[in-house]
Amino acid sequence: MNPSPLILDPLILELKGNSLDDGPGIRTVVFFKGCPLDCVWCHNPESKKAAAEISFESKVCVGCNTCMDTCTNNALSRENPLFIDRNLCTLCFDCVDNCPAGALEQIGQKMSISEIVDQVMKDKPFFDTSKGGVTFSGGEPTLNMAFLGKAAKALKEKGVHVLVETCGQFNYDSFIELVYPHVDLIYFDIKIMDKDHHKKYCGLPNKGILKNFKNLHKKYLNGGVTVLPRTPLIPDITDTRENLLAIVSLYKEEGVKKTQLMPYHPLWQEKNLKIGISPVLTKEWSPEKWMAEERVKICEKIFIDVGILLES
Ligand code: SF4
Ligand code: SF4
Incomplete structure (x- = not known):
């Protein structure tokens, strides 16, 4: 298949410096606007639409x-x-x-690549002392593959560690050609294994995502860029025993040794109201609550029991 990168320039939600939650060390996070998925629990609902x-x-x-x-x-x-x-x-x-x-x-604001690079480079001293760098997040940064690749390349050439956080729904050939050579680390979301549940809660089936993950992880095992799969723990959606065991089974097949679990938080509901969306509440699912620590521990144990390490 020929790579077919989008040529449209993306909108940027925010450049957030001094982040300790988006990869190793101190990081500056570039949040892109627009995502191909539509997860009901999205922690950044303002990033879903590509338009302002x-x-x-x-x-x-x-x-x-x-x-x-x-x-x-x-x-x-x-x-x-x-x-x-x-x-x-x-x-x-x-x-x-x-x-x-x-x-x-x-x-959502337009920013040129040089504006992004200039702003990120202001934090280079913090990256150097903490082994940090830039994290491209969103939304989905790969929606604008050519733009992402150019921004990543420019920063990597200036000695900045580059991390891409992705939902995994992208054109693999374009990613390998335009982005992969300029990236040091990939955080790859594995949310739901059942294809119908994935479609119900994330808006699309997961076939392409799983294929991309397997291909990228194989490249990693053969000496390529490190890929860390991550799962958001969403009560009664992704944190079910059935779903987590299915993820463990995928990891065993693919030789995954490490993962990261991200417990649910309900702050997205306030953000939803700000952009004019009423909260989604169902009888079975009470997303206004923070996830209980015991519940997180039960989820973690499913991975620890089979020898998969958890990255904090
Ligand atoms: S609310 Fe009125 S003034 Fe404000 S952006 Fe919309 S149309 Fe423009
Ligand atoms: S009424 Fe509120 S939202 Fe409108 S201009 Fe005044 S402070 Fe801003």
């Missing part, structure tokens, strides 16, 4: 009404519990520019 969005944070609003006077489309109203009528809003962002409190925000 507007967010509103009621806690920050000082009630000055400047935005309502600014909006020529009458998209803003206190009678609307979500404040913004997204059917009327044309995303002109005039209200954002005029909000004195920063309660309205544009989500």
